[in-house]
Amino acid sequence: MIIETQDLNFGFDRHRQLIKNLNIMVPRGSIYGFLGPNGAGKTTTIRLLLGLLSAVPNKIYLFRQPLEENKMSIFSRIGALIEQPSLYEHLSGRDNLIVTQRLRNIRANRVEEVLKIVDLHKDARKRVSAYSMGMKQRLGIAIALLAEPDLLILDEPINGLDPNGIIEIRELLIKLNQENGTSIFLSSHQLPEIEKLVTHLGIIDNGQLIFQGTIQDLGFAQGRHSHLKIETNDNTKAQILIEETFGLRLSNDGNYLEVTYGDKEQIASLCNLLVSAGISIFHIEKAKSDLESLFLNILKKA
Amino acid sequence: MNHFIGSLSTEFIKIRNSFAFWLLLLGAGFMPGLVFFVVMTKWKNFIPKTGENTWTAYTEISWKGMAFLYTNFWVVLLMCLVLNIEHKSIAWKHLFTLPVKRSSLYLYKYLTLLILFASLYGLFIPFWLVSGNLLGILHPELKMLSTKPDYLYLLNTCFHSFVATLGVFAIHFWMSIRFKNMIIPIGFAIVSGIVFVALFQGRAPELVYYPYSYNYLTVNPQQFVSNNQIGVFAIHEIFSLLYFAVFSLLSYVDFVKWFKE
Incomplete structure (x- = not known):
């Protein structure tokens, strides 16, 4: 498993648990869709997976290592996009990439490579404030791809995109998964789009995982309900x-x-x-x- | 070392196209420009008598202007603008998921701000010299081309003014981290400026403990405030360094342990 949580619980106070006994199992090489209605706990879970919220130790494992003790080595293998992309709008797309490239100590020509991957090389000199929502989303994904990560964690990557943008991102993610073997964990509430993309699914509601399985499991479930x-x-x-x-x-x-x-x-x-x-x-x-x-x-x- | 310099350089990339960059240029050029304007309009009052040097008067009014709240407010504004780049871009959450220690992120930001602050003086000096020489060209009667400013005094005052402002620097860095907005630190600076004026008017010896007065005390020492020296530093400059140490430590702990994006 590339991501595993074991009876993960989380709440900002004792009386209100946002995440309840969550057991996520994300196989290596999969595209795992993490579904749920608004307020179900998707973003909180992603924040926990990325160490932005503190969980009880030894409940979250990435690459089979407990997160708390191995943050630096784990983060070096992850690319993440959390909610709306963190972009410096007064800078160009290329400068945004250079900031992360230098902080992560990645070879400089990787910037041009990811710009081509997300098809932003022609707009790399434009200020991000002039980018469309779809371009910003693609730039966010480009930043996540800079380190050639083994695992991409994407929170609502197709949120706010027009149909063309959704197709572009979907094709890009499938390509990354199939050609590079990148495991992808993505949350979304746009269910029809997720269906075309994922190999595995987890459905969360009210902080609890209520379905988890492969797309084949889903097909069986669909059969039963047809x-x-x-x-x-x-x-x-x-x-x-x-x-x-x-x-x-x-x-x-x-x-x-x-x-x-x-x-x-x-x-x-x-x-x-x-x-x-x-x-x-x-x-x-x-x-x-x-x-x-x-x-x-x-x-x-x- | 290359990685350290590369990482540090990202902070300067972020300042590109931002108002923080223009604040540096405007801040360094504003006071020489203002003093130039004052002397230009009343240049006859500045014509030196025998044995006098116009640069001395020019230096005095420039530094008094710099020291009376101006540098403090400039530092406060710089701090707010630079840290607001991250707050506004919701960038902390991205930075905290990179394989970079929080202590390193803190160090890059803090060093960058210190370098920018030092650059204020680095840019002030040439702007000030150019404005003085321009006055000498426009009004040869001022004899500013045939005389020279006291360069040693200029550099010495820059250094002590820098040290005297470090306390305010650290206090406002911590505030910008803690409150994640511009309003509270700027509001606090305005109130602190008013308190400084009140204490100064009341000739309160307690000004020696008040960090917002240190820059002015460095440039214009007052009889009613202790002027004891410890080594090369006046007592209030030592206090400034103490404030700097305490609030730097506080902001470090706050950022590394408790700061939430």
């Missing part, structure tokens, strides 16, 4: 037929039948069955069960 809405000329007959043939449970609200199905082939078989039995299908719809609805389902259950 269902069809069907309208026929005889819903009662159709219900009995489907239940007897497939052993599936249906709900019937009078207008529509709702059937939870296992795989795509079952949809075709189900249609054939109804048509063969002389039942007319007026409407058939695959109900959406993407990450967003799964996320909402999980939150509701929590």
Whole structure:
């Protein structure tokens, strides 16, 4: 695991715990999406992971080392972007990079490399105050990439970006992960975008981790929740037929039948069955069960 | 050593394009410019009598101007502007997640401010010399081209003025760290300036304990305040160094142990 927390708790006072028994497991080489509604504890968790908030010792491990005792060696392998990027707006993009490059004692030509990676080399001389939100976000990521980190920790990296900006950042992160093997831990509340990017997921609500697993686990969960809405000329007959043939449970609200199905082939078989039995299908719809609805389902259950 | 210099240089990069940079130039040029204007408008009053040197009067009014609150306020403003670069850019959280010790970040910032403060004098001297010589060209009757200023006195006063302001320097560095805004330190400096004027008007010997008076006492020693010397330093300059040591330690501990971004 590249990040591991063990029963991590945190609160600014004794009576109000913001993080409760958090056990995050981020495998090396993964893109881990850390999801949750606003105020769930995402940024607090990231601040704890980066030592900006003090946790009880030996609860946070990065690169299998306890954070408190190994901050300098751990930080030398991390690039981070916390909430909005920390940028000196009166300086150029290049100068912003040079500040971090010199403090981290990185070779000077790395500045030009990261400017190219994030496609800001043509705007490197402009003052950051003249940058768009997307350019600032990319510059923040460029700063995080300067040290060629093994782990990127990004807090809401696509926040405030337009659709083009989101696609650019998504492609960049996937490229970094696939080509350089960089592990990425990113938080977001933009669920549809996260779905296209991550290999692993953690969902936090009210300071507690309520789901954690791979995207395959998610696919399984999605499968369990996938269902069809069907309208026929005889819903009662159709219900009995489907239940007897497939052993599936249906709900019937009078207008529509709702059937939870296992795989795509079952949809075709189900249609054939109804048509063969002389039942007319007026409407058939695959109900959406993407990450967003799964996320909402999980939150509701929590 | 290269890494240290490279890291220190980042503080100077941050000052680029900021008002802190202009404050340095304006601060060093303002007083020579003001004194130049005063002498230009009343130049006949400054025509030297036999055996007199106009540079002496020029030096006196320049230094009194520099020492009466001006340098203190300049230091306070510099401190606020330079530290506000980080506060405004929300940059501390980024700096604290770099593999750089907090003590190093503190050192870079503190050294930079000390260098900038010393640069005030480094720039003041040439500005002052240029303004005096320009007066000599515009009004040859002042004989400022044919006479010379007391360079030793000039350098000596720069050094002692620097030492006498170190107490205020450290107090306001700590305040800028502690309060993370410009209003409280500047407000405190204004009140402290008013208190200084009140104490001065009341001829209070307690001025020797009051750091906001030290610059003026260095340039213009007063009979009602102790003028004891310890080595090359006046007693209030020793107190300034003590304030500097205590508040530097306080700001160091505050920054390294308790400071939250």
